[in-house]
Amino acid sequence: MQNHLRTFVLLAALTAIFVGVGYLIGGATGMLVAFLLGATMNFVSYWNADKIVLKMYAAREVDPATAEPLLANYVADVHDLAQRAGLPRPKVYVIDSDQPNAFATGRDPEHAAVAATVGLLRMLDRREIRGVMAHELAHVKNRDTLTMTVTATIAGAIGALANFALFFGGNDRERPGGIIGTLALMILAPMAAALVQMAISRGREYQADAGGAEISGDAQALASALQKIDAHARGIVNLTAERNPATGQMFIINPLSGRGADNLFSTHPATQNRVEALMRLAAPSRRAETAVPLTSARRGPWG
Incomplete structure (x- = not known):
């Protein structure tokens, strides 16, 4: 309950930034227009969250009946993990990108979709892919997907409004704040939006890691996958994510190359911290596997 309240407050802060930019x-007119626009965006995002992002990344739904074995196994594993998590079967998509990554979207578990890139499916082994998709299903189960999509929509709009102020009114001295206000708007509004995104996203990534480990029953596989994805994603540019940096928070690993200011405030926790947390979760199960059963330990040489 506390996490939901915190997320609501942060989403309200994002909306307030958007209205303030207006x-x-x-x-006053700009503020009213921004408020109405923000309400419209939230409404559209709620009903079309999955379609907006999937279309943006040119994701295509996988038909297991006609798919190659790699994709057929991918769909089968997602369906199996969804059953283990007590979730409806989500739609399963693939993205033609060499960067290894994945995300989940949709307004609720009944309208959820998961997507993985071709790069991820080719790079990871099946056990690691299951770990990644279990993480994404944990987002679905926690109902994070709607929050992340709405956050990405508002944050992206804040950046667009800031650019609008630069190109269409930078010399208007009559505007509230004048030229100095415009310059501050250009710099501070996107930074504030990024900070709010970071506050919303980081805690949810840790929760999804823990939930994914529980769903798959294999925290080590997810930890291994995170290390591999992080190592390779940095060297492969995701052009769609670079053009739409506000959507970066939706992926399991930050898809931005970090070549510009977009990566100044990462919406993801440090991968090493996530791996360490997962290995702590894995430690009890490893000890249980190697422990000698108590009945066996008490047996003497005569049984």
């Missing part, structure tokens, strides 16, 4: 651009 005020700095057009005064």
